[in-house]
Amino acid sequence: MVTFEAVSKVFADGTEAVKELDLEVGEGEFVVLIGPSGCGKTTSLKMINRLEESTSGRIRVNGRDIRSVDPVQLRRGIGYVIQEIALWPHMSVAENIGIVPRLLGWHSGRIDARVDELLALAGLDPAKFRHRLPDQLSGGQKQRIGVLRALAADPPVVLMDEPFGALDPITRDVLQSELKELNKSLRKTIVFVTHDMDEALKLADRVVLMRQGKIEQMGSPEEIQNAPANDFVRSFIGEDRLASISPESSLETLLHDPFLRVAPGEDPRDVLERMEDDGLETAQVVDARGNWVGMLYLPVLKRTLRNGGTLREAVRRNRKLIFEEAVIRDAAEMLADMDLSIPVVNRENVFLGVVTSGSLARLAIGRLSRSRKEAGA
Ligand SMILES: Nc1ncnc2c1ncn2[C@@H]1O[C@H](COP(=O)(O)OP(=O)(O)OP(=O)(O)O)[C@@H](O)[C@H]1O
Ligand SMILES: [Mg+2]
The missing domain is CATH 3.40.50.300 (P-loop containing nucleotide triphosphate hydrolases)
Structure with missing residues (x-):
């Protein structure tokens, strides 16, 4: 145009x-x-x-x-x-x-x-x-x-x-x-x-x-x-933006794409191989409509496969945050508890991305550099 x-x-x-x-x-x-x-x-x-x-x-x-x-x-x-x-x-x-x-x-x-x-x-x-x-x-x-x-x-x-x-x-x-x-x-x-x-x-x-x-x-x-x-x-981005971010802010700035996103129909052995090749502890299972099916943990996937189970059976849904309800503090507490990706979905269960300790660390670095600058360092 x-x-x-x-x-x-x-x-x-x-x-x-x-x-x-x-x-x-x-x-x-x-x-x-x-x-x-x-x-x-x-x-x-x-x-x-x-x-x-x-x-x-x-x-x-x-x-x-x-x-x-x-x-x-x-x-x-x-x-x-x-x-x-x-x-x-x-x-x-x-x-x-x-x-x-x-x-x-x-x-x-x-x-x-x-x-x-x-x-x-x-x-x-x-x-x-x-x-x-x-x-x-x-x-x-x-x-x-x-x-x-x-x-x-x-x-x-x-x-x-x-x-x-x-x-x-x-x-x-x-x-x-x-x-x-x-x-x-x-x-x-x-x-x-x-x-x-x-x-x-x-x-x-x-x-x-x-x-x-x-x-x-x-x-x-x-x-x-x-x-x-x-x-x-x-x-x-940092100077203008990080200033307004607090522990009570939304997860928006922390969200990023998962390292591995798989479809529910994929062969679990292929998925396991990719996770091992890339050194990944977790993967997110998302269906064709973008809905979150659940999360795969490497040890759970291995155990399920040993017992002849399917990808669906390896999926876990106990770890997640709801975008409209969660704030940065919630993500930080979950990551401090267990340092693995946290999937984020909206109220309709649409998958939005993950929050990791890496995204939190980037935010922290941005804030620290900013406060040093403000202190005249
Ligand atoms: N009529 C003009 N004669 C000479 N230089 C000009 C003229 N208008 C703008 N400039 C110069 O062109 C450059 C770009 O100006 P512009 O107004 O596009 O900036 P801007 O990004 O809109 O800035 P701001 O955020 O301050 O509005 C500046 O260096 C400005 O001094
Ligand atoms: Mg202008």
């Missing part, structure tokens, strides 16, 4: 803001650009709707090279939300939301209906808010209107540059959840810029971590957390 091919931006003063950027954002994908201040996030975003022109390379939106599209036309098909949301102060909420539809020549009945529909979607009573002026709104409400305005003409692509950056943490959290919920039904292609790793991990289908105009790593939130490509990524 949006593609960058070797896109660079050099400003007039010689600043190289973006260097040979390659990125493909799929239709309906939610991509979050994150990285330190000045790494080129905003510049990358603005090149998509030609608020900045690229110096070299090519950007396509919906297959078309954007240089062949009139910038004004281009922008009408791309929603844009920024932090210092600029609602027109003398226009009502309804007029603000209706700006692009009006430019596109929608008739007033259609615009009114769209405004009411959007306000209702965002949980704002249309009868109450339609006629308000921006001054009569809270910060969070203004930001919601900014998002609705960007969505008004139903553009397939929406660009958001730190839209929730200026809000207090609680309002930000609510708006993030609303946006995520909203986009489940709208399926917009979204490129979203933030500084905040928690925000990125919460919202993104794919996180793109940038530094000095280049991509350091991209991947799903899980991939970025579980397999940071280098020290920069590790410290970027």
Whole structure:
């Protein structure tokens, strides 16, 4: 839907803001650009709707090279939300939301209906808010209107540059959840810029971590957390994120894929061989629908096979954590008791991954390095 091919931006003063950027954002994908201040996030975003022109390379939106599209036309098909949301102060909420539809020549009945529909979607009573002026709104409400305005003409692509950056943490959290919920039904292609790793991990289908105009790593939130490509990524995740993790936090950051995942129908002798070859004490049995069948322990599997039993008979289900209920402390206590992978399932028994003493150790290292840094060591 949006593609960058070797896109660079050099400003007039010689600043190289973006260097040979390659990125493909799929239709309906939610991509979050994150990285330190000045790494080129905003510049990358603005090149998509030609608020900045690229110096070299090519950007396509919906297959078309954007240089062949009139910038004004281009922008009408791309929603844009920024932090210092600029609602027109003398226009009502309804007029603000209706700006692009009006430019596109929608008739007033259609615009009114769209405004009411959007306000209702965002949980704002249309009868109450339609006629308000921006001054009569809270910060969070203004930001919601900014998002609705960007969505008004139903553009397939929406660009958001730190839209929730200026809000207090609680309002930000609510708006993030609303946006995520909203986009489940709208399926917009979204490129979203933030500084905040928690925000990125919460919202993104794919996180793109940038530094000095280049991509350091991209991947799903899980991939970025579980397999940071280098020290920069590790410290970027660490610094922003580990600070907020406590023993009472969810298991999310600790989850990773099991070392061995097997299907219930597999030959138990093959499974045993793989476990022995790879020096594994445990394996997770997961069925084709992703449900957790149970866990295999090497000694139990061996004993079962000696007695002519099946894989099913070797499976044990006594060790597990429920994702929605467990916290990091529970995992740590179980691992201290017995140092073997702990399978994690959700309430519907879908297998989500395992927690190991290794994942706990990585978390500890991240925290220790951080507190050393803070102490000025
Ligand atoms: N008009 C301009 N002229 C010269 N340099 C610019 C201009 N706009 C941005 N830059 C430089 O380009 C680089 C990238 O800026 P950009 O605004 O894209 O960063 P960013 O990642 O969005 O940062 P932040 O997180 O602080 O918003 C920075 O070094 C910035 O100083
Ligand atoms: Mg910026």
